[in-house]
Structures are given as C-alpha cells and as structure tokens.
Amino acid sequence: MRTKLFQYEGITSFLSSLSAIAAGLLVGLIILLVSNSQDAFPAFVMILKGGFEDGSRGLAQVIYFAIPIIMTGLSVGFAFKTGLFNIGASGQFKMGAFVAIYIGIKWSFVPEEIHWLVALLGAMVAGAVWGSVPGILNAFFNVNVVITSIMMNYIGMYLVNMAIVKTVYDSLKNQTKPVLKSAVLPKAGMDKLFNTSNVSIGIFIVIIAVIAIYIILHKTTFGYELKACGSNREASRYAGINEKKSIILSMVIAGALSGLGGGLLYLSGSGKYIHVLDELAPEGFSGISVALLGMSHPIGIFLAGLFIAHLEVGGFNIQLYNFVPEIIDMIISVIIYCGAFALLFKQIISRFVTKPVIDTDTSGIEPAMISQANDTSDMGGAEDKRGHGEDKI
Amino acid sequence: MSTVYFIAQQTMYFAIPLLVVALGGMFAERSGVVNIALEGIMIVGAFFGIGFINIYQNTMTGQGLLILAVLVAALSGALFSLFHAFASINLKADQTISGTALNMFAPAFAIYTARMLQGVQQIQFMDTFYIRSVPILGDIPILGPILFKNAYITTYIGLFIALISWFVINHTRFGLRLRACGEHPQAADSVGINVYRIRYAGVIISGILAGIGGLTFVVPTSTNFNATVAGYGFLALAVLIFGQWRTNKVFAAAFFFGIMKTFASAYSGIPFLKGLPISNEVYKMIPYIATLIVLTFSSKNSQAPRAEGIPYDKGSR
Incomplete structure (x- = not known):
C-alpha cells in the first residue's frame, strides 16, 4: 500500500x-x-517557445538566465528544509558576486589555471559568512531569521557598493571593472557548441551543486537532522539532535549556494558588472519563486529554474511585438x-x-x-x- | 534647534509609512495569517493611488485630491489582499507561497500596465499636497515646528490610524476576537466565533493599511511612482517583529527606524554629522545594523501570535 x-x-x-x-x-x-488582441497569439506562442526560438543561442540564453536563479533557488529551498525562510539570498548573492569579482581582479598572484576556481570558492565563503549571521543570531539569540535576513540584504548591498568604489571601481560607468581573463569561467568548448559566448562550464557546476544538495538532504544523517529540525525543533532536540548546529550549518550552506550563484553569474564572461546602485539583487527573490515552484526539492528546483529562464527568454523576445x-x-x-x-x-x-x-x-x-x-x-x-x-x- | 525640527520633520516621511504598513501586518498576523505580501500590496496601493492623482490632477488639487487618492489606495489594497486571504484561509495554502506570489505580481503588474498605457513605467504627479505650516497649530512653540510644519496630511492620517488600531485591537470586542483567532483558533471557534470571517477581516485590514502606506511612502519622497516602494513592505515586516506585534511597540520601532533612516539620508543637512569623515554608505547601513543589534538583545522572548501561519482547519484539534 x-x-x-x-x-x-x-x-x-x-x-x-x-x-x-x-x-x-x-x-x-x-x-x-x-x-x-491582434498580436496576442503570436506573442503567446513566442513565450511558449521561449528558449527554442533562436536555435542553440536561445538555449544558451536559457542556461545563462537559469544558472543564478537555480543557485538562489537551491539556497532558499535548502533553508526551507530546516524550517528557515532565507529571504536573504539576495544579500548573500551580492556578497558572493563582489568577492568573486574582487578576487578575479586583484588576486593576480594565484596560478592562472585555478584563478576562477579560487574566485568561486571566495564567492562561496562570502555567501556563507553572510548567511551565517542570521543563523547564529537565530540559534543563540532567538532572533527571527526573516528579519535578520532582510537587514543583512541591505547591509550587504551598501557594503558591496562601498567596497566596489574603494577597490574595483570603474568610475566612468559607475560599475565594477572587468575581471582578468584567467578568472573567467572556462568555456570547455561550450561556446562553440552553442555558438555564443554566454555559456561556460557554469551549468556543470550548478548540476554538481544540485546533486550534492540532493545527497546531503536525502542520503546523509546530517540532512536527516536538518529536516527533522525543520519539522519540529523541540522534538529533534529531544531526540538528541544539536538544533543550534543544524540551524547555523543550514544557513551557512544556503549562503554558500547563493554566493556561488553570484560568482557564477559575474564570472561567466558575458559582460555583466555590478552597478553601484541602491538596489537589492533581484536574483535572490527569484530564488524564492524557483524554490516554491520546485517544491524545495533539488531536482524540482533545477527544472523550475530552467522553466522560469525559458519563459524569461520568451518574455524578452515578445518585445518584438511591443509587449512588456x-x-x-x-x-x-x-x-x-x-x-x-x-x-x-x-x-x-x-x-x-x-x-x-x-x-x-x-x-x-x-x-x-x-x-x-x-x-x-x-x-x-x-x-x-x-x-x-x-x-x- | 532648527536641526531638531528638521530631523523630526524628515523622520515623519520615513516612519509614518512604516508605521501604517506594520500595523496592517499586525492585524493580519494577530488574526493568525502571516502576510509577507505587504510589499506587493503597498505597490498596488501606490500604483492606483498615484494613478488616480495622475488622472485627476488637472481637475482638482490639494488635500481633497490626496484624501481621495488615499481612499483609492486603501480600496485597491483591500481588493488585492483578498487573493492572499482566499489562498491562506479558504485553500489553507502555505502563506509564504501566496505572499511571494503577490509580491512578485504587483511590481510586474504596475510596470506592465503603466508601460502599456503611457509608454514609460514612471507615473508622474504634481505635488500640490505639501503643507508649509498648518494654520494656528503650526505657531505653537516647539510642538508646532515638530508636528505641524513641512508636513503632509498623510502624516496625520497615519498617526490617527495608529491611535485607532491601538484602540480596536486592545479595547473592542472585535480586537479580542481577532487576537483569540491568532492565539488559539480552536478555542475561539468553540465559543462561536467565525474564525474564517475574523481572519478575512484581519487580512483585509492589512490590505487597506498597506495600500495607504504605499501611497504615504511615495507622496512625500518623490514626484513619480516607479513601480517600487524600495523594500518598505519588508522593512515594515521587520518593524512588526521588532515591535513584538504590539501597537505601542510597533509605534516605537517604526520611529526608531525612521530616525535612523533620517540620519542616514539627511546627514548632510545635520551640521554635526556632516563634519565626520564617514562614508555615505556607512550612514545608510546604520539603521539596519542598529536594528540587528537591538534585536539581538531583545528577542529572547518572542511574543508572536501562537497560531500565526497555521491554516485553521475545523477538523483538527
């Protein structure tokens, strides 16, 4: 039965x-x-076609859009599993993006072959640190994760703006400078395959992250403890689970995932820079949608991210018919x-x-x-x- | 002394929308429904309120127009919040989900509609609502400059709402029932209170107040509406938690945050702060850091409504 x-x-x-x-x-x-009403149907078909509109370039565009939101989606979904609402993916994402760019520009002493890898690791650490604050405050001081995450979003945004201006600032364009070539993610032939420069090995890193999170959540004791904590904190404490540790680690991992997402987007070599604006990273909030649509399951999140990116490409295309x-x-x-x-x-x-x-x-x-x-x-x-x-x- | 007046007047612009929206959130949450859609509802309220001003500003001006716009914002906020109420009360959905959906829908709707109708997403309006000095009251020493100069009528509406909210939630039969539904809906139901109806009321009130708050935020701080309320809905959520779901504490929290925000945005107008060698961004961070620190030392005993976020199911015990 x-x-x-x-x-x-x-x-x-x-x-x-x-x-x-x-x-x-x-x-x-x-x-x-x-x-x-006249252009509605052709535009609608265009939305449905989404990434399949423009051959392999369209697919590459879907992957490019999907990478950051799958990562923030994983971040939000992972924290959901521990019963925490990580609305702070935006700040963690931005911290990761900045540290990746900073390492990508300033750390020229790192061997060229692993420069991008170091930058990505830096992004993960930055995101993890940013995620750990709400976790620690919740575990030890019972501060609501939602409110600390919101505060950390804004603190992160202002801190990154300040840090950019002091370190890697292109004052003419009011944005970050381009990263060194060695820090751009390797293409591994993907650019030839898709006939565009937007793709790189980033999507494989995302797939590895999805599998890793799946294994952690579904195949390890640690993941079981996290989920137990999410279901019932008191009961899991009674069962001998260290719930403080679970909460903090859950937020640290969630933060690292978001930070990695920031690194992957800004090191993809697509000409994307952080602009110095008082604006929260929208990818963090898209992550909430992706996590909800993917029902907090890593594979669901992966598919949901691709699906949303597919629609986004369609939405971009319908501007042809003067739709917004x-x-x-x-x-x-x-x-x-x-x-x-x-x-x-x-x-x-x-x-x-x-x-x-x-x-x-x-x-x-x-x-x-x-x-x-x-x-x-x-x-x-x-x-x-x-x-x-x-x-x- | 003029600096003090300046700070007080500026604080109102930041604190009042936060206060109104956080009080809205309080009504929803104390009835047992978490409303993270405040941001989206604010945007909808501001969109329709400013849209109304934009359309009618050639035929009328001044306080009458603003008050009508406030009513429009309240109505549109209430209607929009019904979606959240329906999903979280009737369908017993996870309240984070419908809240997130509403938050996502609102700015997209505002941008789409504005661009489809007028080509650009900014909706312009003329500020004919500014009050340099309220007659008679503005001449009172000390209190006059603090409360009744360089003001907007929305400030008084906001303060009035706070007073009414405090009275309704603490001293009326409806308030008691609302609180009961947020603490123990089964008990409330057992004595004949219609939990669904009370929760609907809670969410609709939150929609009304968030709608008003959206308009209240845009009018004093800008001359156009750009489909955003700058995260004030989320900040209001923070103020609500910071204020421990109690009217007087929410009031204090909103003003604490408002004053901090004033220092951050208007420090160049404050002689003492202007001289310090501190970066602009640091000032901007201060309100958020200060809130974090205060929360760290004050969150040991959370006063959250017990049944908050849990859909009420008649069959469950």
Whole structure:
C-alpha cells in the first residue's frame, strides 16, 4: 500500500504542477489579449517557445538566465528544509558576486589555471559568512531569521557598493571593472557548441551543486537532522539532535549556494558588472519563486529554474511585438499562486485514488488523514515551516 | 534647534509609512495569517493611488485630491489582499507561497500596465499636497515646528490610524476576537466565533493599511511612482517583529527606524554629522545594523501570535 501511495503521490504532484502552469499561462494569454488582441497569439506562442526560438543561442540564453536563479533557488529551498525562510539570498548573492569579482581582479598572484576556481570558492565563503549571521543570531539569540535576513540584504548591498568604489571601481560607468581573463569561467568548448559566448562550464557546476544538495538532504544523517529540525525543533532536540548546529550549518550552506550563484553569474564572461546602485539583487527573490515552484526539492528546483529562464527568454523576445517583458513575472506569480490551488487539487486526487484501498481495511476517517500526510511530505520545507513555533514571520 | 525640527520633520516621511504598513501586518498576523505580501500590496496601493492623482490632477488639487487618492489606495489594497486571504484561509495554502506570489505580481503588474498605457513605467504627479505650516497649530512653540510644519496630511492620517488600531485591537470586542483567532483558533471557534470571517477581516485590514502606506511612502519622497516602494513592505515586516506585534511597540520601532533612516539620508543637512569623515554608505547601513543589534538583545522572548501561519482547519484539534 505504501509503494502504491508513493506512486500516486508522484503523479498527483506532477499533475497539480502542470495544472498550475496551465493556469498561469492562461492568465498570461488573457492579459495579452486585453492589452493588444491582434498580436496576442503570436506573442503567446513566442513565450511558449521561449528558449527554442533562436536555435542553440536561445538555449544558451536559457542556461545563462537559469544558472543564478537555480543557485538562489537551491539556497532558499535548502533553508526551507530546516524550517528557515532565507529571504536573504539576495544579500548573500551580492556578497558572493563582489568577492568573486574582487578576487578575479586583484588576486593576480594565484596560478592562472585555478584563478576562477579560487574566485568561486571566495564567492562561496562570502555567501556563507553572510548567511551565517542570521543563523547564529537565530540559534543563540532567538532572533527571527526573516528579519535578520532582510537587514543583512541591505547591509550587504551598501557594503558591496562601498567596497566596489574603494577597490574595483570603474568610475566612468559607475560599475565594477572587468575581471582578468584567467578568472573567467572556462568555456570547455561550450561556446562553440552553442555558438555564443554566454555559456561556460557554469551549468556543470550548478548540476554538481544540485546533486550534492540532493545527497546531503536525502542520503546523509546530517540532512536527516536538518529536516527533522525543520519539522519540529523541540522534538529533534529531544531526540538528541544539536538544533543550534543544524540551524547555523543550514544557513551557512544556503549562503554558500547563493554566493556561488553570484560568482557564477559575474564570472561567466558575458559582460555583466555590478552597478553601484541602491538596489537589492533581484536574483535572490527569484530564488524564492524557483524554490516554491520546485517544491524545495533539488531536482524540482533545477527544472523550475530552467522553466522560469525559458519563459524569461520568451518574455524578452515578445518585445518584438511591443509587449512588456514583465508579463512573464505575472505569469510566474500566477503559477506560484496556483500552487495553492494545486495543493487542493492534489488532495482531491489522492483522496479519490486512495479511497478503494482505505475502504477495505479501516474506517472512513482515514482518507482525509492520509491525504494530509501526503501534503506534508509533498510540500517539503515550505510546509515544514508550520512545525515549530520559534521562527514565525 | 532648527536641526531638531528638521530631523523630526524628515523622520515623519520615513516612519509614518512604516508605521501604517506594520500595523496592517499586525492585524493580519494577530488574526493568525502571516502576510509577507505587504510589499506587493503597498505597490498596488501606490500604483492606483498615484494613478488616480495622475488622472485627476488637472481637475482638482490639494488635500481633497490626496484624501481621495488615499481612499483609492486603501480600496485597491483591500481588493488585492483578498487573493492572499482566499489562498491562506479558504485553500489553507502555505502563506509564504501566496505572499511571494503577490509580491512578485504587483511590481510586474504596475510596470506592465503603466508601460502599456503611457509608454514609460514612471507615473508622474504634481505635488500640490505639501503643507508649509498648518494654520494656528503650526505657531505653537516647539510642538508646532515638530508636528505641524513641512508636513503632509498623510502624516496625520497615519498617526490617527495608529491611535485607532491601538484602540480596536486592545479595547473592542472585535480586537479580542481577532487576537483569540491568532492565539488559539480552536478555542475561539468553540465559543462561536467565525474564525474564517475574523481572519478575512484581519487580512483585509492589512490590505487597506498597506495600500495607504504605499501611497504615504511615495507622496512625500518623490514626484513619480516607479513601480517600487524600495523594500518598505519588508522593512515594515521587520518593524512588526521588532515591535513584538504590539501597537505601542510597533509605534516605537517604526520611529526608531525612521530616525535612523533620517540620519542616514539627511546627514548632510545635520551640521554635526556632516563634519565626520564617514562614508555615505556607512550612514545608510546604520539603521539596519542598529536594528540587528537591538534585536539581538531583545528577542529572547518572542511574543508572536501562537497560531500565526497555521491554516485553521475545523477538523483538527
């Protein structure tokens, strides 16, 4: 019976995700129709085609957009699993980006072959340090992670602006200087394959990160402890888990993931620089959407990141018809919102599907309870948040 | 002395929107619904409020127009918050999810609509609302310059809202029921309170206040609306937690943050601070660092509503 349930679970969560996506696209179509009925359909087709519009270059663009948001998505999703809402991915991302650029410009003493690797490691450390602050304050002083993360976003933004101006500033363009050639991520033939310079080995590093997080969460004791902490802090403390350590390490790893994302984006050699503006890195907030859409599961996050990037490319293309690319953000937000409906949808399906099994062995109360249990496990960390009382928003 | 007046007047511009929005968040959270959509609701409120001013500023000016715009902002905020209420109360969804969705939708909607209608995303408006000095009241020594000069009517609306909020939540039957639903909805239900209805009320009030807060933020600080409220919704969330979900503490927290923010943005107008050899960015960081430090020493006992963020299910115990 258990295996049967799991089978249904996979199918239902897939179906419900699909229905949410369909609803989001439908709303997008309606918005397009309302704003310009003539060009709505060709534009809509263009959105659906997304990265498949422009041959291999389009695909490269999808990968380029996806890399940072998959990393911040992993960061947010990982923290979700420990019951922490890492709204601070933005600050961690920016710190990582800055340190990567700084090392990429100033550390010319590092051997050329590993310069980019050192810069990426620096980015991870910077992100981890930035992530550790909310973790430590939460573990030892019971300070709400959400509020410290928000504060750290702003502190990070101003600190990076100050540091750029003092170290690696291109005052003419009000942005960072370009990094040394040796710090740009190796292309490993990817640029020839995709016929554009935007791609590099970055996507492989992302895949490694996804696999690593999957293994940590699902195959190690450490990951189990983190998830236990997310489900119920008191119970895991009672079970002998050091919950302070779990919280801090979870935030450190989440921070490192975001920081790595910043490093990967700004070392990709695509001509991207940090501008000295009072603006939080939007990639951090996209990460929340990616994590929610991917249901906090590493592989789900990977696919969600690619999907959102695919739509973003489509949104960029529809400017051809004088549409505004922000339509994509609206579509994605509707998809996320419909995730709520999807939960209901899933409940109905699983109740419907499991009923015959239940009827044969137990009373009628069971279906509801089982469908609830399904929900809890499906939703992953996002649902886990409900479990403990200390970290309320 | 003029420096003190200057600081006080500037503080109002920062503190009032924070105060209003954080109080909105308080109504939602004390009814048991976490509302991280405050940022998005602020943007929607500001969008419709400023849009209203933009359309009608040729036919009317001054305080009447601003008050109507405040009503428009409140209404649009309330309507937008219904999405959050529906998902988190009826559908029992995770409240972070629908909040994030709303936060993402609002700026995209504002940019899309503005650009589709007028080509650019900035919505311009003429500031005919500035009050140099309130008649009679502005002449009171000390208090006059602090409260009644260089002001906007939204300041008084904000202070009035704070007073009303304090009264409603602590001294009315509705306030008691609201708090009960946030602490122990099952108990509230058992004595005949409609938990769903109370939570709807909480979220709608938060929508009204966040909508007003969005407009209140934009009007004194800018002459156009650029589809952003500069993260004030998230800061209001921080103020709410900092203020431990209590009206008077939220009030203090909003003004603490407002004063810090004033030092940060207007330090060049303060002779004492201007002379110090400290970078601009450091001043900007101070409000956030100060909040972190204060929180570190004051968070041991969190006063968060117990049932906050947990969807109410009649069947559960």
